[in-house]
Amino acid sequence: MSVAANQKRVFLQLRSRLLPLDRRFPERLKDALSDRRFGGRDRRLYRELAFTAARLRRVWPEHDDDFIALVATACAATPDTAAFRAAFARGPGFFRQSCQSRQSPAIPDAAPRRLPEHGQGCPCHLTDGKSVPRELFPAWALEPGRPAASPATAAALLSRASLWLRLQTATPAGVAAVEAELAGRGWPVERFEALPTAWRLPPDAAVTSTESYRDGRVEVQDLGSQFLIETVAPAPGGRWLDACAGAGGKTLQLAQLLGPQGRVEAHDIRAAALAELRRRAQRGGFANIRTLATLPPAESEATEGGGYDGVLVDAPCSGTGTWRRAPHLMHCTTPEDITRAARRQRELLDRHAPRVRPGGLLVYATCSLCDEENSRVAAGFLEAHGDVFEVRPPVRTFGFAPDACGGLTILPERYDTDGFYVVAFHRRG
Ligand SMILES: C[S@@+](CC[C@H](N)C(=O)[O-])C[C@H]1O[C@@H](n2cnc3c(N)ncnc32)[C@H](O)[C@@H]1O
Structure with a gap:
């Protein structure tokens, strides 16, 4: 171009x-x-x-x-x-x-x-990744525990994001049809070996104009976002609550992993997002997703039927892990926004924790790269609820090292993704 x-x-x-x-x-x-x-x-x-x-x-x-x-x-x-x-x-x-x-x-x-090879980082034209180009970031972002503290992460956040697909078809014929259509458009597809449902396309591929997208055989979902649910490996057949579902990126992935015997109840405070989620669920042919505009009180979950097998709190956050796709956030986010987000995240975790059945999982995730919203929220939650919840180590780590709380920070430079955090708490049975 x-x-x-x-x-x-x-x-x-x-x-x-x-x-x-x-x-x-x-x-x-x-x-x-x-x-x-x-x-x-x-x-x-x-x-x-x-x-x-x-x-x-x-x-x-x-x-x-x-x-x-x-x-x-x-x-x-x-x-x-x-x-x-x-x-x-x-x-x-x-x-x-x-x-x-x-x-x-x-x-x-x-x-x-x-495109960069997997594991070789993201192409960045503004820095070689060995030192942080301080001029390009707000001062607070360069501090330890913040998104641009490390040169490699800073470089990744300045680079253009790739386009990642999640394959929603499992049949060989379905996969072949997607492959043929994408090849017919002249787009080179790269498969992520460790996660066969994740395919990378050039960033400017107009994937929403394809039959494969319209028929729900593929969805657009960043690889890092796909990792979050994969680190938890939800057991097929379970009943999950996606408590901050938005337009359902992770709801759809969860529904696919839980299979037809499982179900996902998806809640968000934004009605428009839930309407979009319903459209996506229909496109993908998911009969095991239900949207809930309101949730019953947590106490009724705990008493009736014992609560959910899993509750995902993909919390509203500063979005500092998404600066590749949302560079404006770099200029309008303040340290106060991060503190406010951390407070809200902790409130949401406290509010939804009682909905998890004994033996079930509470999964906390953000698209932030600020410790204050990630490991510190997790540590605060454990401190308050350590009698009921314990950390459940990630089932898959994709090579990322768990922090002291057992949480994983998905660094964008490693696999050409957005930045995320995820930690799973197990409710003692
Ligand atoms: C990080 S986004 C979720 C992204 C979504 N899970 C996905 O995978 O596409 C956070 C969501 O939390 C929602 N939210 C904010 N406050 C909430 C609350 N009190 N209860 C439920 N959802 C809330 C926002 O509307 C937003 O859609």
Whole structure:
């Protein structure tokens, strides 16, 4: 994908409609791109340029349109290394230094489109991953226990996210049909060996336009998100509550793993998200999912029928693990937001813990990379409920080392994912 002169002009006009970079950025972007003169290809390009611009916001001189256009061009879907170097060389202080100090380019000149190998990290054009480009992050994010504290994680968070699919069909014929359709579109598919349902596509593949997606044979779900449920390995046939289900990314995965004999009850405070969840469940042919706009009091669960086999609290969080997909959050999240999120997460865990039957699991997950929302919430919960709950070590770790609480931090640089945290508590029987 290259960027023509008129596309640069259009993007620079769009750009003014996207600021300020606050929580409404995705909404503004959607609005700006709803213009009927744009085709699908244009939309994907402008979207990616807007995301790149958001990543560079801190060092991006608003008045220097020429520089912006150059950097944006260089960072577009197929990065042009030469153009990118030129942008570095012409840019303000940070970029010039970075260009001069760099002995070898961050991405190879040859085959810039190549996806990184699994385990080799994410392609990042802004840093070589050996030192943190401090200029690009808010100061609080660089502190220990925060998302950009390590150079490798910081580099990953500045890079473009890949597109991960979760296969919802298990039959050889179904899998072959998906494979054939994706190949027919010219998209190279990479399978994640340790999790055969996870397939990676190039980031700009328009997967929602495929039959495979429309028929529910594939869903879009980040690999890191898929790991969370896999670390728990829920037993088939169980009855689970997805207490913060949103539009159901993990509900669908849970329902697939529990199988037709199992069931998932999905709750969220957002009715629109639950409506989307129902559409996705229907598309995927899941008869074992039910949405609940309200939940009965936890006490009734504990007394009637003994509660759930598993309760997933995929809690609302700062989203600091999702900066690859939501770079605006880097600019509008504050340390106070993180403290507030941690308080809410703990409240949700306390509230849902009684819904777990004796012998069952309470799974806590976030898409945050802040200790305050992760291991510290887990430690606080254990301190208060250690008489009833104990840590259940992860069944699968995918090579990540459990922390002192038995929780896993899914680091984005390792497998080209978003960042997450997950820990499972077992209710003593
Ligand atoms: C991290 S998102 C969930 C993502 C979802 N599980 C998925 O896999 O796609 C957190 C969700 O919690 C919901 N939420 C916030 N406060 C809540 C509450 N008090 N009870 C239930 N859900 C809540 C939000 O609406 C949001 O959808």
